[in-house]
Amino acid sequence: MRTIRLHDSATGELTVLEPRDPGRIGIYACGPTVYDRIHVGNARPYVVFSLLKRLLTHEGYDVTLVINVTDVNDKIYEAARVRRMPSAQLAAEMTAAYVADTDELGLGRPDHEPLASRSIPGIVALIGALLERDAAYAVEGDVYFRVRSDPHYGELSGRDVDQMDQGEDVEGASLKEDPLDFALWKAAKPEEDTAWEAPWGHGRPGWHIECSAMAEELLGVGFDVHGGGIDLAFPHHENEAAQTRCGRGAELARLWMHNGMLQMGGEKMAKSLGNIARLPEVLATHDRDTLITFFVSGHYRQPLQFDDSTMADAAGRVRRIREAARRLVGGPSPAWSADLQERFFSALADDFNTPTALAVVAAWVSEANRSAGAVGRDGLADMLQVLGLETLLATGGDGPPEAVHELARARASARDQRDWATSDRLRDEIAAAGWSVRDGPDGPELVRRT
RNA sequence: GGCGACGUGGCGGAGUGGCUACGCAGCGGCCUGCAAAGCCGUGUACACCGGUUCGACUCCGGUCGUCGCCUCCA
Numbered sequence: 001m002r003t004i005r006l007h008d009s010a011t012g013e014l015t016v017l018e019p020r021d022p023g024r025i026g027i028y029a030c031g032p033t034v035y036d037r038i039h040v041g042n043a044r045p046y047v048v049f050s051l052l053k054r055l056l057t058h059e060g061y062d063v064t065l066v067i068n069v070t071d072v073n074d075k076i077y078e079a080a081r082v083r084r085m086p087s088a089q090l091a092a093e094m095t096a097a098y099v100a101d102t103d104e105l106g107l108g109r110p111d112h113e114p115l116a117s118r119s120i121p122g123i124v125a126l127i128g129a130l131l132e133r134d135a136a137y138a139v140e141g142d143v144y145f146r147v148r149s150d151p152h153y154g155e156l157s158g159r160d161v162d163q164m165d166q167g168e169d170v171e172g173a174s175l176k177e178d179p180l181d182f183a184l185w186k187a188a189k190p191e192e193d194t195a196w197e198a199p200w201g202h203g204r205p206g207w208h209i210e211c212s213a214m215a216e217e218l219l220g221v222g223f224d225v226h227g228g229g230i231d232l233a234f235p236h237h238e239n240e241a242a243q244t245r246c247g248r249g250a251e252l253a254r255l256w257m258h259n260g261m262l263q264m265g266g267e268k269m270a271k272s273l274g275n276i277a278r279l280p281e282v283l284a285t286h287d288r289d290t291l292i293t294f295f296v297s298g299h300y301r302q303p304l305q306f307d308d309s310t311m312a313d314a315a316g317r318v319r320r321i322r323e324a325a326r327r328l329v330g331g332p333s334p335a336w337s338a339d340l341q342e343r344f345f346s347a348l349a350d351d352f353n354t355p356t357a358l359a360v361v362a363a364w365v366s367e368a369n370r371s372a373g374a375v376g377r378d379g380l381a382d383m384l385q386v387l388g389l390e391t392l393l394a395t396g397g398d399g400p401p402e403a404v405h406e407l408a409r410a411r412a413s414a415r416d417q418r419d420w421a422t423s424d425r426l427r428d429e430i431a432a433a434g435w436s437v438r439d440g441p442d443g444p445e446l447v448r449r450t
Numbered sequence: 451g452g453c454g455a456c457g458u459g460g461c462g463g464a465g466u467g468g469c470u471a472c473g474c475a476g477c478g479g480c481c482u483g484c485a486a487a488g489c490c491g492u493g494u495a496c497a498c499c500g501g502u503u504c505g506a507c508u509c510c511g512g513u514c515g516u517c518g519c520c521u522c523c524a
Contacts, residue, residue, distance in 0.1 A: 012454085031524085033523085033524095038524085039524090041524060042523095042524050043524085044524060046524085048524095075522070075523090157453080157454090157519080157520090158453060158454065160452085160453085163453085163520095164452085164453095227524095228524060229523080230454095230518065231519065231523055232524065233518095233519070234453095235521090236523090260517095261518065261523095261524075263517080266517080268517080268518070268523085271522095271523075272522075297462075297463065297472090297473075298462085299464070301455085302455090302456080302463085303456085305461095305462065307462095309461060309462070309474085310461085310463090312475095313463090313473060313475090314462095315474090316473065316474050316475090317472090317473055317474080323487065323488085353464075353465090355464045355465095355471090355473095356464055358463095358472070358473080359463095359464070359471055359473080360471095360472090362471095362473065363472080366489095369487095369488060369489070420483055420484070423483085423484090424483095424484075424485085427484095427485080436486060437485090438485085438486050439482070439484095439485080440486095445487095447486085447487080
């Protein structure tokens, strides 16, 4: 179990991960609002936190990963209205689509995937605690958080309350004591078709309260790592932190981790900008190994360029590792592997530096390719597993069909007769069938084209 | 305007006060009938201007530029 350091957004510094409970780590990451299929940008935190869990598990921690699903939200009501369907039905369908889409990433599921709609009692209880402590107030069925009642408000995202834009949101502005305040509970509106009973009225939760409630319910207050996209730092995470701090008298999380934005055309990938690539579409044209490799090729905190060229680069890395893997044998790796594995895991332990880790994998592959004798795959397997790329070691699936074998045999005899024209023509036919021939020292070999 | 991050070779993308990141692409060579795969070699890279230092791409200050947040947003 080595020392893990992570960048804490709250302090801006690398911080040693010291578990609340020895040997155990609780991680909560904000998941999607389900009003549409997710795009690749939405998949980044799913990948980052799933892989962080793998690293911590590898290091011997007992890790619980929670990624929520926001299934009650203004955007869902709006999208459901457009489609003329019940919002609960749209949310259910999109939740199922989200699960199916992220399943295709091949990283497994989080340990818990709570739904806001199923967490109402916890939400109501937390709002109740905030009201009791005067950190919130009810007005005409709405409940608002009193931002200025929290002296620490703004610390997570580094903002000074007095210098913040005090943008009025049109509806409800008049009900707030202070424009900075935000809704914990919204009274049911005629155009909204889901609502729950609460002591202060029929309605539904605001955006931020659900995460505080769900995280507390599943991980307890003061859990280890809270994560999500950097765009959530304010106001979402700031508000979450404030709610729990004021409602429970304790910090929600010990450390805050934020991933950088996926960019397309030099700008953040976002629906509002129209520069999105939906996850299912991306996975229809690129295999998941390429996508995962693409994600780990950049540091999680930095922006990452998504385009044909960067995906092609990732595909090249994948090819090279797979190619090397074909020549490996089962069992322990040679002595030189130990040093590389050490470098690999220290890179990950130092703020989860996956690009450096990937460079170590490349060095391992080069070393293996240089080696004359049989090379055991265990060391590489150990590293790739943590990057979610153990699939690169899978031995090749089905062999070529008989027709291709037939062509290969014909080509071999043409070559024996030094009939290069026929031989090359047959090689083209084999290629057309999806296979390539390599004439090695042990004779020709058929390899699936990638 | 406020807060924050960042500017690295053709592209992507790490990192460090003096020593090869890495990948993709390119170029030369080995191997091959030719290829493929692999191997070997190859690129005066660190936005600009000052400063600190024996020495800065790496620290400090400034300039310019880019991106993110400040409103829904992974």
